[in-house]
Amino acid sequence: MKLSKAKGLVVAVAVSLALAGCSSGSGNNGGTMLDKLGANEKTLTLLGWPGYAEDGSTDKTVDWVTPFEKETGCQVTFKPYGTSDEALSLFKTGQYDAIAASGDATLRLVAGGYVQPLNTALIPSYANVYSFLKNRAWNTVDKKSYGVPHGYGANLLMYNTDVVKPAPTSWSVVFDGASAYKGKVTAYDSPIYIADAALYLMKHKPELGITNPYSLDKDQLAEAVDLLKAQRANVGEYWSDYLKSIQSFETGNTVVGTTWQVIKNSMSTKSHTEAILPTEGATGWSDSWMISSSTKHVNCAYKWLDYIDSPKANAAATEYFGEAPVTQDACQYASDKAFCDTYHAGDEAYAAQIWYWTTPISTCLDGRKDVKCTDYAAWTKAWQDIKG
Amino acid sequence: MTKNPSVAGAAIAVTPARRVSSYLYNHAKARLQLLLAAPVLWLALVYIAALLMLLVTAFWTVDEFTGNTKVAWNLDNIVSLFTDSLYSSVTLRTIGIALGVTLVDIALALPIAFFMSKVAGPKLRNILAISVLLPLWASYLVKAYAWRSVLSNKGVLQWLLEPLGLNTPGYSLWGAAITLGYMWLPYVILPIYGGLEKVPGNMLEASSDLGAKTFTTVRRVIFPMILPSIIAGSIFAFSLTLGDYITINIVGGPNQMLGNLIYTNVGTANNLPMAAALALIPIAIMFAYLGSVRRTGALNNL
Known part of the structure; x- marks a missing residue:
């Protein structure tokens, strides 16, 4: 066994490399903003709260992903997560092209360099988004926009x-x-x-x-x-x-x-409950779609961000989850006519009383x-x- | 399949496979080593190495900025286990619940197991064995949520207890202990039943022939014989409770156990090193427990 020492060394080096590999992590420095869109790639992998990208597999009638796939040719794979912290650790793997994140995760994603600044000019539907949702602390850093709104609500x-x-x-x-x-x-x-x-x-x-x-x-x-x-x-x-x-x-x-509003809405009619926004105001969430800094499907990702803020898709997605949509145009596409009133969509005075989750x-x-x-x-x- | 004609012939072709097989035939030790290599490798690499990799992170730390685990050897996490009152109080609470659940389960399991093995006829015994095993067919979560509804203010328990002037324990440590006791009862009954099966009926008769009262028979004849089985059952109830974090979440109200601390450190806090350090506590407790019961022969009754 002459080689044993050398072998031992090799093993030691390999182990320390493996350990270093576990710890160093990826995450480059922010990435650069896209100038113009190119041809769509074939696939798109998304990460989001449950119910944020439904393709009809949960409920046949709930499907806003298939029209997107037909329109753009981007085949969508969606992975739901349970908590902001789980989202963070999943997104760090670099397997996802875009993520729908709440404000208590977005800044951590930006700080870690996992998402790229967005050229909002390439996202036409962004223009119609309520102005009080744009350029906020949880989606904008150094005047650079990192996310487009998906929906918002109050606790x-x-x-x-x-x-x-x-x-x-x-x-x-x-x-x-x-x-x-x-x-x-x-x-x-x-x-x-x-x-x-x-x-x-x-x-x-x-x-x-x-x-x-x-x-x-x-x-x-x-x-x-x-x-x-x-x-x-x-x-x-x-x-x-x-x-x-x-x-x-x-x-x-x-x-x-x-x-949450969705809980109040799901209560049986027999139960005597009321949900209010107290005088102090409330905390709440405002979720943003962000694009990975290491994505290989940036065009499809931009298309998705544009699509999810378009009136019809946004109405479908936010109504399914139970939160306010991000454009006034979305209201007319909701299946429940009272939808926008129930969730106080576009009510700026109501929205101003909400302190959105921020890391x-x-x-x-x-x-x-x-x-x-x-x-x-x-x-x-x-x-x-x-x-x- | 056709028969290989060369087998019948005198000249047997010396293929490599044949050479290997004759080598193995002559070297018993090599044969054994090869046979064991696969399972041992599995145990060492997949099971023990993975576990050690996880536990070794207890001595590392988390990079504050990126949130990644980084290799910086230190004892901070281990020290805080002893200095932070949160961890000691949660550990004591967890041990308390585990002990309570274990004792109640043993108290319930003893008469049931005794009835099954010594009193019931073969037909009734089968029915009882099936009904003890039946809950194991349902998912853990289903049972926990069932108890959530039983324990609620409008649940069956409240309905039963109200006429007696009592109230349901609700979602509390008591609720969690009751649910856990229910969950692990079959795991306690089965080893004790197995132990009682080994006690010959004529010993009980001999004991009573010699003038021993029922209680004396139980204390001096049955109990010493089934003690290892009782301890074997207690290992199940104790260790399963020690590691539980789901039941306490569903029926435990605002309380947390060690498992919850580990879970939130992995999930919410993204602090794998602290979670690994916390995981050492139940491991240490179980080692101490198993070490102390090893001599009773309980481990042969698992």
């Missing part, structure tokens, strides 16, 4: 009208006044929910100096955590699965807490330079501590 306050009296108008019913409904309060099970507490503090304790619920320094985060720990004593259960939340409200295990990062988003803010990792640890 509302739902309550059982039989139990919760008088009818609440403020989030205080789940914070300072939560003990009245001890064990029957619910909250969204994600670190991003800390922003809901921060928003409440922003309105009720101005002395803390919170101006953006996603931009908290250490002390402000500690205040929000204290508020949530106090709330924890009254929480019956946290939810992240919306079906679970529906069931809890229907059985009366939960009587008050944060919710907390150590650079303060509210413009403070003299202090470091807490990042998402700190929020995640804080959320574990809150649940205890």
